[in-house]
Amino acid sequence: MNNAVIASYVRSPFTPATKGNLRGIRADEITAQMLRALVAKSGIDATELEALYLGCAFPEGEQGMNLARLIVFLADLPHSVAGVTVNQFCGSSMQAIHMAAGAIRMEAGEAYLCAGVESMSRVPMMGFNPLPHPGLAESYPQAYVDMGETAEILGEREDISRAAQELFAAASQQKAAAAWKAGHLNDEIVPIEGPTGVISADGCLRPETTPEVLSGLKPAFRKQGRVTAGTSSPLTDGAAAVLVCSEDYANRKGLKPLARILATAVAGCEPEIMGIGPVWATHKALKRAGLELADIDIWELNEAFASQALACINTLGMDESRVNLDGGAIALGHPLGATGARITGKVAALLQREGKRYGVATQCIGGGQGIATVLERY
Amino acid sequence: MAIRKVGVIGAGVMGAGIAAHISNAGIPVVLLDRAGEKGGPSLAQQAIGKLLKSKPAAFMSRHNARLITAGVLEQDLEVLADADWIIEAVSEDLALKHSIYRQIAQVRKRGAMVSSNTSTIPLTALVKGLPRSFQCNFLITHFFNPPRYMRLLEVVSGEKTSTHGLKKVLQFADQALGKGVVHCNDTPGFIANRIGGFWLQCALLEAIDLGLTIEEADAVCGRPMGIPKTGVFGLMDLIGLDLMPRILSSLCSLLPASDALQEISDIPALLTGLIEGGYTGRKGKGGFYRLKISEKGRHKEVLDLQSGEYRCPEKPRLESLVAAKSSLQALLEHPDRGGLYASRVLLRTLAYTTSLATEIANDIATIDQAVRLGYNWRYGPFELIDQLGAKWLVGRLEGEGIAVPPALADAARSAGFYREEAGVREHLNAKGHYQESARADGIYTLSDAKLGAKAVAANAGAKLWDIGDGVLCLEFCSKMNSLDPDILGMLMQTVADLPKSHQALVIHNEGTNFSVGANLGLLLFASNIAAWSEVEGLVKAGQDAYTALKYAPFPVVGAPAGMALGGGCELLLHCDAIQAHSETYMGLVETGVGLVPAWGGCKELLGRMSRNPRRPRGPIPPVQGAFELIAEARVSTSAAEAQEGGFLGPRDRVSMNPERLLADAKALALSLAPKYKPPEPFVFQLPGPSGRAALELAIKSFHRRGLATDHDVRVAGKLAWVLSGGDQEGPCTETQLLALERAAFVELARHPDTITRVEYMLENGKPLRN
Numbered sequence A: 001m002n003n004a005v006i007a008s009y010v011r012s013p014f015t016p017a018t019k020g021n022l023r024g025i026r027a028d029e030i031t032a033q034m035l036r037a038l039v040a041k042s043g044i045d046a047t048e049l050e051a052l053y054l055g056c057a058f059p060e061g062e063q064g065m066n067l068a069r070l071i072v073f074l075a076d077l078p079h080s081v082a083g084v085t086v087n088q089f090c091g092s093s094m095q096a097i098h099m100a101a102g103a104i105r106m107e108a109g110e111a112y113l114c115a116g117v118e119s120m121s122r123v124p125m126m127g128f129n130p131l132p133h134p135g136l137a138e139s140y141p142q143a144y145v146d147m148g149e150t151a152e153i154l155g156e157r158e159d160i161s162r163a164a165q166e167l168f169a170a171a172s173q174q175k176a177a178a179a180w181k182a183g184h185l186n187d188e189i190v191p192i193e194g195p196t197g198v199i200s201a202d203g204c205l206r207p208e209t210t211p212e213v214l215s216g217l218k219p220a221f222r223k224q225g226r227v228t229a230g231t232s233s234p235l236t237d238g239a240a241a242v243l244v245c246s247e248d249y250a251n252r253k254g255l256k257p258l259a260r261i262l263a264t265a266v267a268g269c270e271p272e273i274m275g276i277g278p279v280w281a282t283h284k285a286l287k288r289a290g291l292e293l294a295d296i297d298i299w300e301l302n303e304a305f306a307s308q309a310l311a312c313i314n315t316l317g318m319d320e321s322r323v324n325l326d327g328g329a330i331a332l333g334h335p336l337g338a339t340g341a342r343i344t345g346k347v348a349a350l351l352q353r354e355g356k357r358y359g360v361a362t363q364c365i366g367g368g369q370g371i372a373t374v375l376e377r378y
Numbered sequence B: 001m002a003i004r005k006v007g008v009i010g011a012g013v014m015g016a017g018i019a020a021h022i023s024n025a026g027i028p029v030v031l032l033d034r035a036g037e038k039g040g041p042s043l044a045q046q047a048i049g050k051l052l053k054s055k056p057a058a059f060m061s062r063h064n065a066r067l068i069t070a071g072v073l074e075q076d077l078e079v080l081a082d083a084d085w086i087i088e089a090v091s092e093d094l095a096l097k098h099s100i101y102r103q104i105a106q107v108r109k110r111g112a113m114v115s116s117n118t119s120t121i122p123l124t125a126l127v128k129g130l131p132r133s134f135q136c137n138f139l140i141t142h143f144f145n146p147p148r149y150m151r152l153l154e155v156v157s158g159e160k161t162s163t164h165g166l167k168k169v170l171q172f173a174d175q176a177l178g179k180g181v182v183h184c185n186d187t188p189g190f191i192a193n194r195i196g197g198f199w200l201q202c203a204l205l206e207a208i209d210l211g212l213t214i215e216e217a218d219a220v221c222g223r224p225m226g227i228p229k230t231g232v233f234g235l236m237d238l239i240g241l242d243l244m245p246r247i248l249s250s251l252c253s254l255l256p257a258s259d260a261l262q263e264i265s266d267i268p269a270l271l272t273g274l275i276e277g278g279y280t281g282r283k284g285k286g287g288f289y290r291l292k293i294s295e296k297g298r299h300k301e302v303l304d305l306q307s308g309e310y311r312c313p314e315k316p317r318l319e320s321l322v323a324a325k326s327s328l329q330a331l332l333e334h335p336d337r338g339g340l341y342a343s344r345v346l347l348r349t350l351a352y353t354t355s356l357a358t359e360i361a362n363d364i365a366t367i368d369q370a371v372r373l374g375y376n377w378r379y380g381p382f383e384l385i386d387q388l389g390a391k392w393l394v395g396r397l398e399g400e401g402i403a404v405p406p407a408l409a410d411a412a413r414s415a416g417f418y419r420e421e422a423g424v425r426e427h428l429n430a431k432g433h434y435q436e437s438a439r440a441d442g443i444y445t446l447s448d449a450k451l452g453a454k455a456v457a458a459n460a461g462a463k464l465w466d467i468g469d470g471v472l473c474l475e476f477c478s479k480m481n482s483l484d485p486d487i488l489g490m491l492m493q494t495v496a497d498l499p500k501s502h503q504a505l506v507i508h509n510e511g512t513n514f515s516v517g518a519n520l521g522l523l524l525f526a527s528n529i530a531a532w533s534e535v536e537g538l539v540k541a542g543q544d545a546y547t548a549l550k551y552a553p554f555p556v557v558g559a560p561a562g563m564a565l566g567g568g569c570e571l572l573l574h575c576d577a578i579q580a581h582s583e584t585y586m587g588l589v590e591t592g593v594g595l596v597p598a599w600g601g602c603k604e605l606l607g608r609m610s611r612n613p614r615r616p617r618g619p620i621p622p623v624q625g626a627f628e629l630i631a632e633a634r635v636s637t638s639a640a641e642a643q644e645g646g647f648l649g650p651r652d653r654v655s656m657n658p659e660r661l662l663a664d665a666k667a668l669a670l671s672l673a674p675k676y677k678p679p680e681p682f683v684f685q686l687p688g689p690s691g692r693a694a695l696e697l698a699i700k701s702f703h704r705r706g707l708a709t710d711h712d713v714r715v716a717g718k719l720a721w722v723l724s725g726g727d728q729e730g731p732c733t734e735t736q737l738l739a740l741e742r743a744a745f746v747e748l749a750r751h752p753d754t755i756t757r758v759e760y761m762l763e764n765g766k767p768l769r770n
Helices: A027-042 A067-074 A092-105 A134-139 A147-157 A162-181 A247-253 A271-289 A306-316 A336-354 B013-024 B043-053 B062-067 B073-080 B094-107 B123-127 B132-136 B163-176 B192-210 B214-220 B233-239 B243-254 B269-276 B319-324 B328-333 B337-360 B364-375 B381-388 B390-400 B406-413 B446-450 B485-501 B520-528 B532-550 B567-573 B601-611 B620-631 B639-645 B658-672 B689-704 B710-723 B734-749 B752-764
Strands: A004-011 A051-055 A082-086 A111-119 A192-194 A197-199 A236-246 A259-268 A298-301 A358-365 A369-377 B006-009 B029-033 B068-072 B085-088 B113-116 B138-143 B152-157 B180-183 B289-294 B297-303 B418-421 B424-428 B434-436 B462-466 B471-476 B504-508 B556-559 B562-565 B577-581 B584-587 B653-655 B684-686 B730-732
Touching: A004 A027, A004 A092, A004 A247, A004 A336, A027 A067, A027 A111, A027 A192, A027 A236, A051 A067, A051 A092, A051 A336, A067 A082, A082 A092, A092 A111, A092 A236, A092 A259, A092 A336, A092 A369, A111 A336, A134 B689, A147 A271, A147 A306, A147 B689, A162 A306, A236 A247, A236 A336, A259 A271, A259 A336, A271 A306, A271 A358, A271 A369, A298 A306, A298 A336, A306 A358, A336 A358, A336 A369, B006 B013, B006 B073, B013 B029, B013 B043, B013 B062, B013 B068, B013 B138, B029 B043, B029 B073, B043 B062, B043 B068, B062 B068, B068 B073, B073 B094, B085 B094, B085 B163, B094 B113, B094 B123, B113 B163, B123 B138, B132 B138, B138 B163, B152 B163, B152 B364, B163 B180, B180 B364, B192 B214, B192 B233, B192 B243, B192 B337, B192 B364, B214 B233, B214 B297, B214 B319, B214 B337, B233 B243, B233 B289, B243 B269, B319 B328, B319 B337, B328 B337, B328 B381, B337 B364, B337 B381, B337 B390, B337 B406, B364 B381, B364 B424, B381 B390, B381 B406, B381 B418, B390 B406, B406 B424, B446 B462, B446 B471, B462 B485, B471 B485, B471 B658, B485 B532, B504 B658, B520 B532, B520 B752, B532 B567, B532 B734, B556 B658, B562 B567, B567 B584, B567 B601, B577 B584, B577 B639, B577 B658, B584 B639, B601 B620, B601 B684, B601 B710, B601 B734, B620 B689, B620 B710, B639 B653, B653 B658, B689 B710, B710 B734, B710 B752, B734 B752
Parallel strands: A051 A082, A051 A111, A298 A358, B006 B029, B006 B085, B029 B068, B085 B113, B113 B138, B152 B180, B471 B504, B504 B556, B556 B577, B562 B584, B577 B653
Antiparallel strands: A004 A236, A004 A259, A111 A236, A192 A197, A259 A369, A358 A369, B138 B152, B289 B297, B418 B424, B424 B434, B462 B471, B684 B730
């Protein structure tokens, strides 16, 4: 059987939408610069790539057309490399990895670039022309539920206090700040050249934040709510990518894989509690990998909202000390289409750094879904 | 050579405010001051930061801040090299000013004008010892605070000042900055502060002497005299209590011992105490008034002049104030303390002003203008004297033992200080003759057009004036310029009759506000008797009149200043073009009273949004743009913001000077007149229920966040229904959209929560969020 491996991982800096340094740079440009760096870093012969699978949650405007194909041109990849744009909202680029892993297993190609991008500055969430089905909006309004509201519903249902969310968010900030300070993020970041200079640092972090500071913020989604901007992931610009190839190919070409993809899964749940999606996806993926929860040493659980992340941690009974070692999306940012590639690549990189065996990357997806990937250190 | 770049030296309140206002004219400015402490931001950089936060806003658009470049005087002097006008606005220190002039002289280009914003130092002292070439390009330009809002610019030029250079600055100040330029003689305090300072000081001392409360003093020295309701104490809080004694002592040091101001120049202990305690007015801990913030919210407190303690304000109950409603004279003749106070303050101020008539300016019209624009008086001192009667005033002064100035005696012998002769306003000159008041070229107001003229047509709500060259001007004359059936009738009549004799129409008036909207009283009356067909008829009548105006066979230009809200805004949106005063506040605010715009406002705003090439394509962006502006009842805080928001479009223009607004509007109308063709009706492409579903998602989110009440949700839902095209998707004609507006309006008008909102608005003048 042909195993798929994560052979390399990079990302652009993540900066806050409309305010950060990437706001003036198109999504395709950010991705192309990053992919050039990934090809160079991994040492792959680009003519041997089957395709670029690119996740993007709002593929319209500058992110429109077939963004993946256009980025192939922009990144100077050979014409022979196909471009496929994948949309599964926040799960888009993890789904791109799953598609590549599946194709490799069935011997439909040996090497794929799996990337994701979102410029939330330049293409708004919901897109430029939201046009919900009026009948569905009436009969099943959850289908279009506001993400912040799902965080409130889940927080209420799982009884996650505001204070607990704030502790979690502050911890995320501290972990991310410590990771930057220790130089842990240097390897994964590809500096991006923009019209005003080179951008090489993350811009969303608030290392000075404390639970006390967070407790002073106003609720963001409900008048009497518990979720604030401080306990939510910020709107972010950024891109991330991994090189996925077959174990055979990697060995043949002398690439240095980080991790083997053991199993993948997607799962659906009620849209109004979409944040719990990782629980069902993780259960499925672990079962497919033949592993137990306790076997997992490294977790990357996307922090769309602190309430949602805590609901997953509590429900799954995760050991919190193994979750998001370098901080999560609350601190680093959450460029929708890019996050899946970031957290999967991050698990692979952390397995190497920490010398651990098994890791899981999982995240929730708007509309009520979860997605998970189980990795084993190579 | 026009002014294309300006330098301002001194980034204090005045210098920064002047720089901001120059940026409002779209002109780049360099603002120079000292370096910051310990490598921090320079003083000019700090000032720009403060300007962005200032209230009322110094910038007409926040983007204007980008036009200001901050610099450090010692390092960046060369940035002044290409400035066409350099304004010095540093503290009133002659040595400092001289050192700055010497620095400027090194770098300024040939012919670049230099002016000082001094409020006290005479020009002769400023230019003493400076080279002739510098003196030729030097003048005083005294701005008033805040420079964006106070229109007065006092100008003093010297014998050597070049006529050409002076003209260049004055033209720029008038047309680009919108200033009312007033030529002053080189005397201490120039015009406005000389008179204003006397008036304020006199009012302060007399209030203490006569035992008036602050509320009483401000009520007497405010509205009855055509003075803003801040009166004297409220104004002193605005100016800054600490500034008052400084202005006074600097004036007194320059004035002769015989000047009447010297007799009243003592600073009361009360004021000194306040200043020492940090109570310097609005910029400090408070002043004569203060805002007390407690658990119950913010409320105003007032100082008790006797005890020196703050207390809750009380509504003044003086018989003289009741009498004042009939006439100013009645107030001045009333025997109670209010009447006594009014006459002591005003009679002395008027006598003082008249005694200065020939000393401080060339003519009395200039003095009136300076006081009107510098202190926001509705009438200048000489205009007030004419209202009272010069003879009456002479009698009163004689009775009080106050010397009668010769100019006043002249006026008493003649027909007053002003007269109207053959459609021209004339003033009494120093020789006792009437002469036409000089004004800058191109200034032409509706008042000018009305002098000696008869309206072409008139009814209770509107008048039609001939403003020459085949152009008519429609003026609202209803209460607060609210739109009513009389105005709609006049519009219909004008559309029918104008082409017989004229070629274009301007809609304009000289009210504080262009129009605050439709007459809600009529709507409430009809609602209370459940005359729903009448309500619909009222809506239909407005739609018909505005549609007729839009498709009239002649160009129509709206020329608003101040607020243009609701129906007033809708009217403008139907014009071929808008010539707006820079201080125009436009908004469709109907949701505030639980309604949707239904005189074609939804339709026209949607049309503007649809035609805006900068908006992303697709069916939603125009609908969403219009929805946000209307649902949130957003009102632009300037014409520039109205342009950014989409109320003003590519054909619309802005005038900085309100006295040029009518002439600019007329010129715009005339430019459209040759081969004029009415617009083609617009067919909208609307998303229908899918678009409504999208907007409703946003409404629900607002509701959850506590930003929208239940009734807000209902009103916004109807608005979403109208703007998305009702129950159909695809093409939608203007007529269909008007029918949607009407249906939504009538449905909402019947809702009890809407009726409560309308009642509340009529009673309180502000919206109720029920």
